Amino acid sequence: MHSPAPPSITAAAPASVRAELRATLALATPLVAANLLQMGVYSIDVIFVARLGTTELAAATLGVYLYSVLAFAMIGLVSAAAPLIAAELGRRAHAVRQVRRSFRMAMWLAVVAGLATMSVLANGERLLLLTHQDAHVAARAGRFLDILLWATIPAVATGVMRVTASALGRPGWAMLVTGLGLCMGLLGNWLLVFGRAGFPALGLEGSAIASVATSVAMMLAFVLILLLDRKLRRYRLFGHWWRTEWSRLREIFRLGAPIALTMTFEGALFSAAGFLMGLIGVTEVAAHAIALQIAAIAFQVPFGIAQAATIRVGMAYGARDHVWIGRAGRVSLTVGIGFMVFTASLLLIAPRLFVGVYVDPDAPANAALVALALQYLGVAAAFQLFDGAQAVAAGVLRGLQDTRVPMLAALFGYWVIGAGCAVLLGFGAGWQGLGIWWGLAAGLAAVSALLLWRWTARARLGLLPPTLHPN
Structure with missing residues (x-):
């Protein structure tokens, strides 16, 4: 005996961008x-x-x-x-x-x-x-x-x-x-x-x-x-x-293993940055921890939008509606990147305000720590945009059940571009902690560029489901 069918949860495509925006924000x-x-x-x-x-x-x-x-x-x-x-x-x-x-x-x-x-x-x-x-x-x-x-x-x-x-x-x-x-x-x-x-x-x-x-x-x-x-x-x-349901278990693992690895690659990069800071000095480690904590808090917004984007694009994917897929992706990317423009502006305008949550920025004993943290937050303001873009782009691609190639993009972007630039700029060019942070920014920029390109090329790459009315 089958269980009764629950009501629809917006399985039909929203009629406008505004309707999609409301559904995504909700x-x-x-x-x-x-x-x-x-x-x-x-x-x-x-x-x-x-x-x-x-x-x-x-x-x-x-x-x-x-x-x-x-x-x-x-x-x-x-x-x-x-x-x-x-x-x-x-x-x-x-x-x-x-x-x-x-x-x-x-x-x-x-x-x-x-x-x-x-x-x-x-x-x-x-x-x-x-x-x-x-x-x-x-x-x-x-x-x-x-x-x-x-x-x-x-x-x-x-x-x-x-x-x-x-x-x-x-x-x-x-x-x-x-x-x-x-x-x-x-x-x-x-x-x-x-x-x-x-x-x-x-x-x-x-x-x-x-x-x-x-x-x-x-x-x-x-x-x-x-x-x-x-x-x-x-x-x-x-x-x-x-x-x-072994076929369903294999499908979840096939999609999920690359997601797990992608998260591990990104987390490991930021952890490695902490170890690199430790090679420079204790003050650099503390300043890095403060700046990274501030950036991590801001990241939770595009991360939540990315989770919603996976569901919204996933529903459109199941409906085989290319117009809806494009609309859901565009709305999510616009909201996610738009919010990070806002946070980047705040970091540029009032960085001492954020640092002051963790330490007294006016205490003479904290002068070196605060100076470094402010430098790192200046770079964080730049990579906020890339961080938001890569998070939401990964989310919309997951809605298309595309996880393996994004994982490879993350591996290349974070560990070839990101880690490589962090070492070269931090130690080869002598920029120290600031160079490590620019390396992180380079890694995020590379991943966001690759994932955004893959999203825009979704039709040419065969990522869209078959439909009678392609976009």
Whole structure:
């Protein structure tokens, strides 16, 4: 007996650019908010542990970094369910069984990917020692990761449920659940790190336990939402969870593996930039961290727009409507790049205001740090445009189920152009930290140019679905 078909979630093409803009903003706004809140969730451990001392702070920083890089990549892997679900909705608005199959296989993949990630994190101390970290810090980070690794499967499963709810027209739940996670993390760290309200003071380990509890709570919240939400429950997403759909699993992996690698290439480039800064000096590292944090916050907006673009273009792809595909892509790119023009202007006009959030810019002791951070933010203002363009361009291409070539473009742009220019300008030309930042800008510019060209050439490259009325 089949489940009843839910109502359409805008499976028909909007009649105008204005209608597409409204649909895109309605989808992107809560996703942007969820991304910003997620940054807070990942930062809570480090913020609380900072009061325990330098060693504990270093251990938490390294542990959270290793965990977040791997977890983020695995979430990218399973996020391939979004364009597949969107395409089914565009192809047939009531595609209940097809949506359920994509969700089920993405959840299976989340468990497998989570177990693989856990096995890597279980060797966290050895990995950190291979990078020549302090032995005591590596040992503490290893014990931290031994607990934190249990958050992996809930986090990746939550990623599947988040993109599914968003594709089915309920993106607001992502914002609310992530807000719940932020509150849970704050409370858990307050109770367990310092031993408040009768709880034991567990220090670093308490922070890891709080993160696991937060991850599990977010997963359970999404399970309840998918079961109880009037619109979502009609899909019976957890029905027949034991049934295999190997062809669908392979399709998700085929699309998702390049997404995961693309995210890894970009994250690794910025991490490598931090290591290069360490070869120059401590002040350069601190200034780099401040400028990069400011840029990362701004990036969450085009990243959320890119997530919405994948769904909007994916629905048009499923409907085989070339006009809609072009309109959805143009709207998303215009909004994403337009916002980054705004943030770039702010960084050029008032950079000291942003630096002042982290350090006192008028304190004599911070003079060198502030001067470097302002230099780096000047470059960040330039690469904001490229960062927004590459993020949204990748999103619209994912809507066309095109991920392998964009991955190769990211590998070339980030690691040949970006890393190469960072080393040449930073050390060969003697520009030091400023040269490294111009290298990052060059890498982002190269990737954005390649992805934008591929989007504009989508018809010639055969990326569009067959249709009776091509654009």
